[in-house]
Amino acid sequence: MKIALTGTPGTGKTSIADELEKRGYKIIRINDIANDFTIGYDEERQSKIVDEDALDEYIKEIKEDGILFIEGHLSHLLNVDAVIILRCNPEELEKRLKEKKWNERKIKENLEAEALDIILDRALEKHKKIWEIDTTKKSIDEIADEIEKIIKEFPPPRYGKIDWSEWLMENA
Ligand SMILES: Nc1ncnc2c1ncn2[C@@H]1O[C@H](COP(=O)(O)OP(=O)(O)OP(=O)(O)O)[C@@H](O)[C@H]1O
Ligand SMILES: [Mg+2]
Numbered sequence: 001m002k003i004a005l006t007g008t009p010g011t012g013k014t015s016i017a018d019e020l021e022k023r024g025y026k027i028i029r030i031n032d033i034a035n036d037f038t039i040g041y042d043e044e045r046q047s048k049i050v051d052e053d054a055l056d057e058y059i060k061e062i063k064e065d066g067i068l069f070i071e072g073h074l075s076h077l078l079n080v081d082a083v084i085i086l087r088c089n090p091e092e093l094e095k096r097l098k099e100k101k102w103n104e105r106k107i108k109e110n111l112e113a114e115a116l117d118i119i120l121d122r123a124l125e126k127h128k129k130i131w132e133i134d135t136t137k138k139s140i141d142e143i144a145d146e147i148e149k150i151i152k153e154f155p156p157p158r159y160g161k162i163d164w165s166e167w168l169m170e171n172a
Contacts, residue, residue: 001064001065001066001067001068001081001082001151002059002062002064002068002069002070002078002079002080002081002082003067003068003069003070003080003081003082003083003084003151004069004070004075004076004078004080004082004083004084004123005017005020005027005069005070005071005072005075005084005086005147006071006072006073006074006075006076006083006084006085006086006119006123007073007085007086007087007088007119007135008073008087008088008093008110008113008114008118008119009073009097009102009110010088010093010096010097010100010102010110011086011087011088011093011096011114011135012086012088012096012135012140012143013071013072013073013086014029014031014071015140016071016086016140016143016144016147017029017069017071019140019141019143019144020069020144020147020148023144023148025067025069026064026066026067026068026069027068027069027070027071028059028062028068028069028070028071029071029072030055030070030071030072030073030074030075031072033055033058034048034050034055034072035048036058037050037051037054037055037058038050038051039051045109046106050074052074052077052078055074055078056077056078056079059078059079059080060079067151073119076119076122076123076126076127077122077126080127081129082127082129082130082131083123083127083129083130083131084130084131084132084133084147084150085119085120085123085130085131085132085133085159086133086135086143087114087132087133087134087135087136087162088114088134088135088136089134089136089164089167090111090112090114090115090164090167090171091167092136093110093111093114094107094111097110097111111167111171112168112172114164115164115165115167115168115171115172116168117162117164120132120159120160124159128157129157130157130158130159131150131155131157131158131159132158132159132160132161132162133146133147134162
Protein backbone atom coordinates (compact mmCIF):
# COMPACT_ATOMS: atom_id res chain seq x y z
CA MET A 1 0.00 0.00 0.00
CA LYS A 2 1.38 3.36 -1.07
CA ILE A 3 0.77 6.34 1.15
CA ALA A 4 1.59 9.89 0.10
CA LEU A 5 3.19 12.02 2.79
CA THR A 6 2.65 15.53 1.53
CA GLY A 7 2.34 19.12 2.70
CA THR A 8 3.41 22.67 1.92
CA PRO A 9 7.21 23.14 2.11
CA GLY A 10 8.29 23.42 5.73
CA THR A 11 5.42 21.45 7.24
CA GLY A 12 7.87 18.67 8.15
CA LYS A 13 7.63 15.97 5.48
CA THR A 14 11.32 15.15 5.47
CA SER A 15 11.64 15.28 9.26
CA ILE A 16 8.69 12.93 9.66
CA ALA A 17 9.93 10.62 6.89
CA ASP A 18 13.27 10.37 8.73
CA GLU A 19 11.46 9.36 11.92
CA LEU A 20 9.24 6.83 10.11
CA GLU A 21 12.34 5.38 8.46
CA LYS A 22 13.92 4.99 11.90
CA ARG A 23 10.81 3.10 12.95
CA GLY A 24 11.39 0.68 10.09
CA TYR A 25 9.10 1.96 7.37
CA LYS A 26 10.06 2.11 3.71
CA ILE A 27 10.16 5.57 2.18
CA ILE A 28 10.55 6.88 -1.33
CA ARG A 29 11.62 10.51 -1.28
CA ILE A 30 10.53 12.28 -4.44
CA ASN A 31 13.33 14.83 -4.02
CA ASP A 32 15.85 12.01 -4.41
CA ILE A 33 14.44 10.80 -7.71
CA ALA A 34 13.04 14.09 -9.11
CA ASN A 35 16.14 14.72 -11.23
CA ASP A 36 15.27 11.70 -13.36
CA PHE A 37 11.90 13.28 -14.13
CA THR A 38 12.89 16.91 -14.53
CA ILE A 39 11.92 18.48 -17.85
CA GLY A 40 12.87 22.09 -17.21
CA TYR A 41 13.34 24.87 -14.72
CA ASP A 42 10.76 27.48 -13.74
CA GLU A 43 12.80 30.67 -13.29
CA GLU A 44 9.87 32.59 -11.87
CA ARG A 45 9.14 30.06 -9.14
CA GLN A 46 12.76 28.96 -8.81
CA SER A 47 11.87 25.31 -8.95
CA LYS A 48 12.33 22.30 -11.18
CA ILE A 49 9.53 21.33 -13.51
CA VAL A 50 8.78 17.67 -12.97
CA ASP A 51 7.11 15.42 -15.52
CA GLU A 52 4.28 14.33 -13.26
CA ASP A 53 2.98 11.65 -15.63
CA ALA A 54 6.39 9.98 -15.94
CA LEU A 55 6.82 10.11 -12.16
CA ASP A 56 3.38 8.60 -11.73
CA GLU A 57 4.21 5.77 -14.14
CA TYR A 58 7.37 5.03 -12.19
CA ILE A 59 5.54 4.93 -8.85
CA LYS A 60 2.75 2.81 -10.37
CA GLU A 61 5.27 0.16 -11.40
CA ILE A 62 6.48 -0.37 -7.85
CA LYS A 63 4.84 -3.38 -6.25
CA GLU A 64 4.49 -3.12 -2.51
CA ASP A 65 2.50 -5.43 -0.24
CA GLY A 66 3.43 -3.62 2.95
CA ILE A 67 3.37 0.08 3.66
CA LEU A 68 5.40 2.38 1.43
CA PHE A 69 5.45 6.10 2.11
CA ILE A 70 5.97 8.41 -0.86
CA GLU A 71 7.32 11.63 0.60
CA GLY A 72 7.19 14.95 -1.22
CA HIS A 73 5.01 17.94 -1.99
CA LEU A 74 3.86 16.36 -5.28
CA SER A 75 3.05 12.94 -3.86
CA HIS A 76 -0.70 13.60 -3.55
CA LEU A 77 -0.84 13.97 -7.34
CA LEU A 78 0.27 10.37 -7.84
CA ASN A 79 -1.59 7.08 -7.92
CA VAL A 80 -1.30 6.29 -4.22
CA ASP A 81 -3.78 4.45 -2.01
CA ALA A 82 -4.09 7.12 0.67
CA VAL A 83 -2.81 10.59 1.46
CA ILE A 84 -1.51 12.13 4.66
CA ILE A 85 -1.23 15.92 4.53
CA LEU A 86 0.93 17.70 7.08
CA ARG A 87 -0.44 21.13 7.91
CA CYS A 88 1.06 24.00 9.87
CA ASN A 89 -0.27 27.33 11.07
CA PRO A 90 1.24 29.94 8.68
CA GLU A 91 2.65 31.90 11.61
CA GLU A 92 4.67 28.89 12.77
CA LEU A 93 5.40 27.87 9.15
CA GLU A 94 7.00 31.28 8.59
CA LYS A 95 9.46 30.59 11.42
CA ARG A 96 10.32 27.17 9.98
CA LEU A 97 10.89 28.55 6.46
CA LYS A 98 12.97 31.47 7.75
CA GLU A 99 15.16 28.96 9.52
CA LYS A 100 15.62 27.22 6.19
CA LYS A 101 16.84 30.60 4.80
CA TRP A 102 14.19 30.81 2.11
CA ASN A 103 13.79 34.17 0.41
CA GLU A 104 10.90 36.45 1.43
CA ARG A 105 8.94 36.03 -1.79
CA LYS A 106 9.00 32.23 -1.70
CA ILE A 107 8.08 32.26 1.97
CA LYS A 108 5.07 34.49 1.28
CA GLU A 109 4.00 32.28 -1.63
CA ASN A 110 4.10 29.17 0.52
CA LEU A 111 2.38 30.73 3.52
CA GLU A 112 -0.49 31.72 1.25
CA ALA A 113 -0.62 28.27 -0.34
CA GLU A 114 -0.84 26.75 3.14
CA ALA A 115 -3.50 29.24 4.27
CA LEU A 116 -5.58 28.54 1.13
CA ASP A 117 -5.54 24.72 1.54
CA ILE A 118 -4.01 24.33 -1.93
CA ILE A 119 -2.62 20.84 -1.35
CA LEU A 120 -5.87 19.56 0.13
CA ASP A 121 -7.83 20.91 -2.84
CA ARG A 122 -5.51 19.26 -5.34
CA ALA A 123 -5.48 16.00 -3.37
CA LEU A 124 -9.29 15.94 -3.34
CA GLU A 125 -9.33 16.03 -7.14
CA LYS A 126 -7.85 12.54 -7.08
CA HIS A 127 -8.29 10.96 -3.65
CA LYS A 128 -10.83 10.29 -0.94
CA LYS A 129 -8.70 8.58 1.68
CA ILE A 130 -7.10 11.70 3.09
CA TRP A 131 -5.99 12.53 6.61
CA GLU A 132 -4.76 15.96 7.59
CA ILE A 133 -2.51 16.40 10.61
CA ASP A 134 -2.00 19.78 12.25
CA THR A 135 1.70 19.72 13.12
CA THR A 136 1.81 23.24 14.57
CA LYS A 137 2.22 22.30 18.22
CA LYS A 138 3.25 18.68 17.89
CA SER A 139 6.66 17.07 18.15
CA ILE A 140 8.05 14.87 15.37
CA ASP A 141 7.48 11.88 17.66
CA GLU A 142 3.84 12.72 18.27
CA ILE A 143 3.20 13.20 14.57
CA ALA A 144 4.88 9.88 13.70
CA ASP A 145 2.73 8.19 16.39
CA GLU A 146 -0.38 9.69 14.82
CA ILE A 147 0.64 8.45 11.37
CA GLU A 148 1.32 4.94 12.67
CA LYS A 149 -2.13 4.96 14.26
CA ILE A 150 -3.70 5.96 10.93
CA ILE A 151 -2.00 3.21 8.95
CA LYS A 152 -2.82 0.58 11.56
CA GLU A 153 -6.44 1.49 12.23
CA PHE A 154 -7.48 3.18 8.99
CA PRO A 155 -9.99 5.51 10.67
CA PRO A 156 -12.48 7.43 8.51
CA PRO A 157 -10.84 10.15 6.41
CA ARG A 158 -10.15 13.35 8.30
CA TYR A 159 -9.85 16.59 6.37
CA GLY A 160 -11.35 20.04 5.93
CA LYS A 161 -11.34 20.96 9.61
CA ILE A 162 -8.10 22.89 9.60
CA ASP A 163 -8.77 26.57 9.12
CA TRP A 164 -6.13 29.28 8.73
CA SER A 165 -8.59 31.97 7.60
CA GLU A 166 -7.78 34.11 10.61
CA TRP A 167 -4.18 34.36 9.40
CA LEU A 168 -5.43 35.12 5.88
CA MET A 169 -7.57 37.99 7.11
CA GLU A 170 -4.68 39.52 8.98
CA ASN A 171 -1.98 38.95 6.37
CA ALA A 172 -3.28 38.69 2.83
N1 LIG B 1 6.77 19.28 14.25
C1 LIG B 1 7.73 20.18 14.15
N2 LIG B 1 7.95 21.06 15.14
C2 LIG B 1 8.94 21.99 15.05
N3 LIG B 1 9.76 22.14 13.99
C3 LIG B 1 9.59 21.29 12.97
C4 LIG B 1 8.57 20.27 12.98
N4 LIG B 1 8.65 19.59 11.83
C5 LIG B 1 9.65 20.14 11.12
N5 LIG B 1 10.23 21.15 11.81
C6 LIG B 1 11.34 22.01 11.34
O1 LIG B 1 10.85 22.77 10.27
C7 LIG B 1 11.79 22.84 9.21
C8 LIG B 1 11.20 22.23 7.95
O2 LIG B 1 11.06 20.81 8.12
P1 LIG B 1 11.28 19.80 6.91
O3 LIG B 1 12.51 20.16 6.17
O4 LIG B 1 11.14 18.43 7.44
O5 LIG B 1 10.00 20.19 6.01
P2 LIG B 1 9.62 19.68 4.55
O6 LIG B 1 8.14 19.58 4.53
O7 LIG B 1 10.40 18.47 4.20
O8 LIG B 1 10.07 20.91 3.64
P3 LIG B 1 10.48 20.89 2.06
O9 LIG B 1 9.20 20.74 1.29
O10 LIG B 1 11.08 22.23 1.83
O11 LIG B 1 11.44 19.76 1.85
C9 LIG B 1 13.04 22.12 9.71
O12 LIG B 1 13.91 23.09 10.25
C10 LIG B 1 12.50 21.20 10.79
O13 LIG B 1 13.46 20.94 11.78
MG1 LIG C 1 11.72 18.07 2.61
